[in-house]
Amino acid sequence: NAGVTQTPKFQVLKTGQSMTLQCAQDMNHEYMSWYRQDPGMGLRLIHYSVGAGITDQGEVPNGYNVSRSTTEDFPLRLLSAAPSQTSVYFCASSYGGDQPQHFGDGTRLSIL
């Protein structure tokens, strides 16, 4: 099993550009989440999903969209990149809400 796979690992964008961060898991987990981690800080939840076709907002959803058309994939879209979105983005998945989350290796995103 590959676990949780995130692509790309690094990305530099210009202000106003859009892009999609990819996240895929091969563990048949229903629950998937996106977090951002700013330097020296904890993880803040952006969006999450409890199953295919179901998504909901976390604590910092503005400027991001998600969709969950399959159990395996949970892409995160930046609509119009802003410097404040420079961060490390982690995707995570788990069997259930009170089960251990498995994190991907992260995407380091810089917005100029």
Place this chain on the structure above:
Amino acid sequence: GENVEQHPSTLSVQEGDSAVIKCTYSDSASNYFPWYKQELGKRPQLIIDIRSNVGEKKDQRIAVTLNKTAKHFSLHITETQPEDSAVYFCAARGLKAAGNKLTFGGGTRVLVKP
């Protein structure tokens, strides 16, 4: 929503000593409390977790205690080793929250000095 506070923000210990990190949470209905370790430039990895029906859990040199009345839980690392140096995050899942909505603490940077 849930609010999780973590203390201290940094902790320096001598190799072989114990390290204790404390977290408090706000949602009295929270039922799941994981702890993650994150090494520099790496992803967070689960090291131990506890559910609200248990007061204490141990795994070799790591233990977690939960006090539901006081709404706090703690991570204890005994006989610390240099490889324990990392950032540790606590988290809590409120029962009112749907799905996998964990709230993380701000993290504790642990440095184990040889």
